Amino acid sequence: MSASENLAQHAAVVYNPVKVDLARLRASVGAAERSAGWGSTQWFETTIDDVGQAATKRALDADAAMVVSAGGDGTVRAVAEALRESGVPMGIVPSGTGNLLARNLLLPLGNIDAAASIAFGGVDKPIDLGVAFLTTKAGAVEEHVFLVMAGLGLDAQMIANTRDDLKRQVGWLAYIHGVARALPKARPFRIRYSVAGRVDRPAQVSAILVANCGLLPGNLQFLPDARLDDGILDIAVLQPKGVLGWLTIWRRVTWENGVLRRSAVGRRMIAATESSNERVMTTLRGPDIRIALEHAQDFELDGDEYGLVQKVRLHADAGALIVRVSA
Numbered sequence: 001m002s003a004s005e006n007l008a009q010h011a012a013v014v015y016n017p018v019k020v021d022l023a024r025l026r027a028s029v030g031a032a033e034r035s036a037g038w039g040s041t042q043w044f045e046t047t048i049d050d051v052g053q054a055a056t057k058r059a060l061d062a063d064a065a066m067v068v069s070a071g072g073d074g075t076v077r078a079v080a081e082a083l084r085e086s087g088v089p090m091g092i093v094p095s096g097t098g099n100l101l102a103r104n105l106l107l108p109l110g111n112i113d114a115a116a117s118i119a120f121g122g123v124d125k126p127i128d129l130g131v132a133f134l135t136t137k138a139g140a141v142e143e144h145v146f147l148v149m150a151g152l153g154l155d156a157q158m159i160a161n162t163r164d165d166l167k168r169q170v171g172w173l174a175y176i177h178g179v180a181r182a183l184p185k186a187r188p189f190r191i192r193y194s195v196a197g198r199v200d201r202p203a204q205v206s207a208i209l210v211a212n213c214g215l216l217p218g219n220l221q222f223l224p225d226a227r228l229d230d231g232i233l234d235i236a237v238l239q240p241k242g243v244l245g246w247l248t249i250w251r252r253v254t255w256e257n258g259v260l261r262r263s264a265v266g267r268r269m270i271a272a273t274e275s276s277n278e279r280v281m282t283t284l285r286g287p288d289i290r291i292a293l294e295h296a297q298d299f300e301l302d303g304d305e306y307g308l309v310q311k312v313r314l315h316a317d318a319g320a321l322i323v324r325v326s327a
Contacts, residue, residue: 010039012059016071019095032116052078072096081145089322091119100148104213126319127228130212135311137296146301153207156298190294196286207238231318235284288315
């Protein structure tokens with residue numbers, strides 16, 4: 001694109017004022033904008049009442065050629081929800097503790113200049129959006145999107161038990177404290193689930209996680225086969241029995257997925273123990289999953305809690321979002 005064509009278009013930044021250093025962000029975006037030859041960027045601030053969806057729609061109404069999300073995972077998800085199927089790309093300047101999508105896209109963390117430069121000078125990459133339809137305990141139906149992972153049961157209870165002040169102090173390590181608080185109260189619960197429209201299956205589980213991509217903070221490869229652009233959701237059904245079961249899951253995530261999977265010998269070792277692993281963590285794949293619960297359970301999307309749900313239906317909306325990544 002020529003310099004004159006670039007100057008005819010502009011970007012918009014949707015930012016969370018609590019999460020960003022606005023003066024620093026403006027300086028970085030201004031430098032990247034000028035380097036790429038774009039017109040003047042517009043700025044939209046999120047609020048308690050609008051975490052980003054309405055601000056993004058205002059940016060689209062103002063003909064923004066790109067919307068940059070500057071904030072934590074909640075801001076990124078809100079901007080992505082408003083950009084769904086629009087064809088307008090999303091740039092990401094990550095801040096906060098999780099930065100889940102930025103990690104999976106290998107975007108720079110803690111480097112505002114580099115992230116802004118990629119937003120203005122990178123390339124477009126279509127990715128899937130996860131879509132969740134939640135039936136609350138009261139019977140209301142809500143629709144939300146997610147970018148990385150949805151969690152039901154213990155995973156969501158961990159999120160609910162993680163203190164915001166501790167996240168600000170120690171980052172993602174605060175979730176370990178959330179696990180310690182949630183585990184003593186956690187009880188298995190009964191569900192019926194169906195993947196890709198197949199016959200319902202009953203199960204007693206401690207948690208179900210549904211992933212659009214698989215990398216978590218701390219470089220944990222929770223579901224290493226999950227891909228952002230395959231139109232498929234990767235699902236983990238967790239059924240541990242006691243402390244030993246949780247240790248088996250931890251070993252699988254850290255040692256097998258993080259180390260052994262990298263070599264042919266390691267993959268053979270994983271295959272040799274696969275049957276015992278599946279007793280505590282079953283992995284499934286499909287474009288959608290429906291889950292009905294005997295009793296309402298906690299639910300989370302990309303690290304934000306959504307309260308108690310009675311039913312959930314999740315599917316992959318293939319290629320619904322365009323993101324800017326490194327060239």
